[in-house]
Amino acid sequence: MKNAFPDFRQANVVVVGDLMLDRFYFGKTKRISPEAPVPVVNIERLEDIPGGAANVAMNIASLGAKCSLSGITGQDEAAQVLEERLNSVSIECAFHQTSQHPTIIKSRIISAHQQLLRMDFESRFTVESGVGMADKVTPLLVNGGVMVLSDYDKGTLHDPQQWIALAKANAMNVLVDPKGNDFSKYRGADLITPNLTEFEAVAGEIQSEADLIEKAKKLIADFDIKAVLITRSEQGMSLITNDNTEFHLPAIAKEVADVTGAGDTVIATLAAALAAGQSLQQAVTLANVAASIVVSKLGTSTVSEPELFAEYQRHQGTRQSDHSFAGAVTVEQLKIAVDQAKKRGEKIVFTNGCFDILHAGHVSYLHQARAQGDRLIVAINSDESVTKLKGKGRPINTADRRQIVLAGLADVDWVTVFEGDTPEDLLREIQPDILVKGGDYDKKGVVGWEIVEGYGGEVRVMGLTENCSTTAIVNKIHQDR
Known part of the structure; x- marks a missing residue:
């Protein structure tokens, strides 16, 4: 109530x-x-x-x-x-x-x-x-x-x-x-x-x-x-x-x-x-x-x-009436919030990515991810990690701004930033019930799948909206200049 x-x-x-x-x-x-x-x-x-x-x-x-x-x-x-x-x-x-x-x-x-x-x-x-x-x-x-x-x-x-x-x-x-x-x-x-x-x-x-x-x-x-x-x-x-x-x-x-x-x-x-x-x-x-x-x-x-x-x-x-509103959180705060949610019997869903420029594909995907459980965590790459993955000039939006945009979505409960190239350490700490990733590969192509299944969690692959890509958007902006 x-x-x-x-x-x-x-x-x-x-x-x-x-x-x-x-x-x-x-x-x-x-x-x-x-x-x-x-x-x-x-x-x-x-x-x-x-x-x-x-x-x-x-x-x-x-x-x-x-x-x-x-x-x-x-x-x-x-x-x-x-x-x-x-x-x-x-x-x-x-x-x-x-x-x-x-x-x-x-x-x-x-x-x-x-x-x-x-x-x-x-x-x-x-x-x-x-x-x-x-x-x-x-x-x-x-x-x-x-x-x-x-x-x-x-x-x-x-x-x-x-x-x-x-x-x-x-x-x-x-x-x-x-x-x-x-x-x-x-x-x-x-x-x-x-x-x-x-x-x-x-x-x-x-x-x-x-x-x-x-x-x-x-x-x-x-x-x-x-x-x-x-x-x-x-x-x-x-x-x-x-x-x-x-x-x-x-x-x-x-x-x-x-x-x-x-x-x-x-x-x-x-x-x-x-x-x-x-x-x-x-x-x-x-x-x-x-x-x-x-x-x-x-x-x-x-x-x-x-x-x-x-x-x-x-x-x-x-949001449910436990006062845990959507927001940008540190890893330590996330651990506390997830622990409280698990004690209430809620199913935790986890996904990760750069989410540099939020587009229709992201929104659709996150809606699908949220439907898999009761709470959705979005872990985003640090600015340094995005640059390493995507190259010079990226990210377009810094981590704090990416958090603001993502946390404003109704489907997202918590947004945090992970250091390093992968969220594997975070998965070990948080131990979500379900790890979700979008793509056209099987679950063994998902980074961290063995960690999640190792403690009894599930890995699910969601479909992606066609013709939606941050890189494509950036390239089109450059072409139209």
């Missing part, structure tokens, strides 16, 4: 953290300044967007959840603009204003979709700046729900324990988007969401999937944290909890336009989903989908409830 999409209108989230105003100046560049070798930008439009913890709040409100927000601002025009933008989407603001520091502003100059310059107007908030802020936050907690601590290391959250204790006193779960190399200050939180770089700064360099899990469990034990969600860019997300469960989600393949604010979208979706009654794994699944949407947008962006619903339904419609 598929998981029900949450009713975000039932959710209540309180966000506490570093507030900032993202100010974008858009214009055209037609000449170089005579004063210095820099472009002259004729500003045509100014856009102010809530940033930092305010962007987290915007994402929560965009999903339809109730959101309250508190943080430190100056007593200035930027704070007024920030509050106006937030109030316009029904976010309740409880700013703690100080005359000692201005509101943080990050200004960017954009021309032809390129950021030419960023100017930061900020000074770190002091302990004194936040005195009395609890009086602003406490009234926001009467309706319970979830508290998010959005830490950008600007001084608002100099003492996270104050807010964690306040939330716990009101029976609220606490989610933290951390900063810095000292996670002890988040002791007692229910969930922290570091990216891989932030996690390694605290736990040490990660050598393998097993090492990541071990270090995450140590962090959980050391700091009395219930769960850690590590966001890993193109390697997806890994959730490790204090009850020793592990949950890995591959990244949903999308063309990345901008990763700005992706972490804000992740923790906002997590908070809203948990406040709406979803389980932690269901919330992480939704956050993974939301992240795939927001990175395809330019600049600081949010994900709306209809957008999330449509993307969620698209994946739920083409």
Whole structure:
């Protein structure tokens, strides 16, 4: 049974953290300044967007959840603009204003979709700046729900324990988007969401999937944290909890336009989903989908409830309800996913190839392959291997782009890259139930057939669509020039 999409209108989230105003100046560049070798930008439009913890709040409100927000601002025009933008989407603001520091502003100059310059107007908030802020936050907690601590290391959250204790006193779960190399200050939180770089700064360099899990469990034990969600860019997300469960989600393949604010979208979706009654794994699944949407947008962006619903339904419609969405995975992640699938009794199908330029023959073949079982793995040759096999000028598309295209097909569950000339080592590690290859030869012409049959698997040869060839396509392009 598929998981029900949450009713975000039932959710209540309180966000506490570093507030900032993202100010974008858009214009055209037609000449170089005579004063210095820099472009002259004729500003045509100014856009102010809530940033930092305010962007987290915007994402929560965009999903339809109730959101309250508190943080430190100056007593200035930027704070007024920030509050106006937030109030316009029904976010309740409880700013703690100080005359000692201005509101943080990050200004960017954009021309032809390129950021030419960023100017930061900020000074770190002091302990004194936040005195009395609890009086602003406490009234926001009467309706319970979830508290998010959005830490950008600007001084608002100099003492996270104050807010964690306040939330716990009101029976609220606490989610933290951390900063810095000292996670002890988040002791007692229910969930922290570091990216891989932030996690390694605290736990040490990660050598393998097993090492990541071990270090995450140590962090959980050391700091009395219930769960850690590590966001890993193109390697997806890994959730490790204090009850020793592990949950890995591959990244949903999308063309990345901008990763700005992706972490804000992740923790906002997590908070809203948990406040709406979803389980932690269901919330992480939704956050993974939301992240795939927001990175395809330019600049600081949010994900709306209809957008999330449509993307969620698209994946739920083409995948079983175990949350293992299609995606590009490392070999280690693939091993974990396959092991979980086998425990569910699913039949694993494996095929491999260069898949340099995806054409009708590939799509037809992969559809046939998927029909042989419950899950389809596509293992692609590395760029070096393709060059060795196909010659100079190949591949046309690099491995990461080939993964994106293949993972976008409904018939494909996981796409990974293997090193070397053949996938034989990968076959030994994964041990799929069925090895599939397209061609007009018998099974003994399939690389790795003896490995698969040796452990009791099957080898099947599928037909290929006639007159479809990547090499032929490349040659035709050259001829038509």
